[in-house]
Amino acid sequence: MSVMKNRAVLRWLVPVTAGVAVIGGGAAVGTFAAGADPALPPRSAAQLLEDLRTSRLDGLSGTVVQRADLGLPPIAALAGRATGNDLAGLVSGTHTLRVWYGGEDRQRLALVDTLGEQDILRNGRDVWTWNSRENTATHRLLPADAPDRATVPATPADAADRALEAIDPTTAVTVGRTATVAGRSAYELVLTPRDKASLVHQVRIALDAKEHVPLRLQVLADGQDEPAFQVAFTQVDFRTPEADQFRFNPPPGVKVTEATEGERPGPAGKRFDKKDAEKPDVRTVGTGWTTVVVAKIGDAATGDGAKPGADAPDAQMLAGVLGDLPKVSGDWGSGRLLSGKLFSVLLTDDGRVIAGLVTPERLYEAAKG
Numbered sequence: 001m002s003v004m005k006n007r008a009v010l011r012w013l014v015p016v017t018a019g020v021a022v023i024g025g026g027a028a029v030g031t032f033a034a035g036a037d038p039a040l041p042p043r044s045a046a047q048l049l050e051d052l053r054t055s056r057l058d059g060l061s062g063t064v065v066q067r068a069d070l071g072l073p074p075i076a077a078l079a080g081r082a083t084g085n086d087l088a089g090l091v092s093g094t095h096t097l098r099v100w101y102g103g104e105d106r107q108r109l110a111l112v113d114t115l116g117e118q119d120i121l122r123n124g125r126d127v128w129t130w131n132s133r134e135n136t137a138t139h140r141l142l143p144a145d146a147p148d149r150a151t152v153p154a155t156p157a158d159a160a161d162r163a164l165e166a167i168d169p170t171t172a173v174t175v176g177r178t179a180t181v182a183g184r185s186a187y188e189l190v191l192t193p194r195d196k197a198s199l200v201h202q203v204r205i206a207l208d209a210k211e212h213v214p215l216r217l218q219v220l221a222d223g224q225d226e227p228a229f230q231v232a233f234t235q236v237d238f239r240t241p242e243a244d245q246f247r248f249n250p251p252p253g254v255k256v257t258e259a260t261e262g263e264r265p266g267p268a269g270k271r272f273d274k275k276d277a278e279k280p281d282v283r284t285v286g287t288g289w290t291t292v293v294v295a296k297i298g299d300a301a302t303g304d305g306a307k308p309g310a311d312a313p314d315a316q317m318l319a320g321v322l323g324d325l326p327k328v329s330g331d332w333g334s335g336r337l338l339s340g341k342l343f344s345v346l347l348t349d350d351g352r353v354i355a356g357l358v359t360p361e362r363l364y365e366a367a368k369g
Helices: 045-055 073-081 086-091 156-164 315-322 360-369
Strands: 060-070 095-103 104-115 116-123 126-129 135-139 172-175 180-181 185-192 200-208 214-221 229-237 255-259 281-285 292-296 328-329 331-338 342-347 352-356
Touching: 045 095, 045 172, 045 352, 156 200, 156 214, 156 229, 180 214, 185 214, 229 331, 292 360, 328 360, 331 360, 342 360, 352 360
Parallel strands: 135 255
Antiparallel strands: 060 095, 060 229, 095 104, 104 116, 116 126, 126 135, 172 185, 180 185, 185 200, 200 214, 214 229, 281 292, 292 352, 328 331, 331 342, 342 352
């Protein structure tokens, strides 16, 4: 694993499009950092970036805790329930998961809460998802020419990949204080957007002083002292896990679904055809931290007049929440606004979703086209 490899664009830091799936309790939050700052040899920002670029990781296992306080209404959990994805609630609260990494083609993620467990495993070409509550599993065989890349992003390194994509002239890169994370000494790399239209004040990445792997990532919103988003190891072991950790043995009575070519496994054992994965008309406006994503998804993006079936109470509830968002209008048109500490989302009446880590005013500018 190299955190400078397979980096995604910055917009995937927008929590409303996050793909990391985490569920569980909030134990061990207090162990993100403990004790006095360790004494480490001085390292410049350039040296830390080089450490990241050259770091290699053959394997690890550990516990990751994610905490999000984005100042949002309970829309994320409702969206997940309405679409059959219980994992969408990661944009609020505290979540814990176990991760195992044995190389680019061997990963496992265990998501545990009080009601059950969900696992995602990749072992070579085999990808399994399992839901203990429903006792369902989905198996997918990757194409022989599938690239060796992380199938299940879930660690601070995965989040750091996205943040590092933003390093350009719009970003000031400095060195912060040393820290202790998961019992290990770490340097802190600090990314600060220069454009005041960005709602992100800083991104802080704690790098293991020996392995040069990100152990913690914090995102601070403008005007806030505490992180609005944080993902960190609370326990980590850099030894390569045993091969058995990546083998899935279906438990007795499990309903197994084989995903055929053109399908991808979905949450809770559900299947999605190609047509479900078709991307809407998407473009971007701007660069760096103030990039705005504009997606055309059809009429009535605000949910006004939505008529979900009587057998979809969660969809009705979701439509109700969308309808309760503040109405906004201007020379760009009209719609509704969802805003949090780190991002803003504009749902226009003409069927567009416009989102970014920016102030609403920047979204209105983009909405003018």
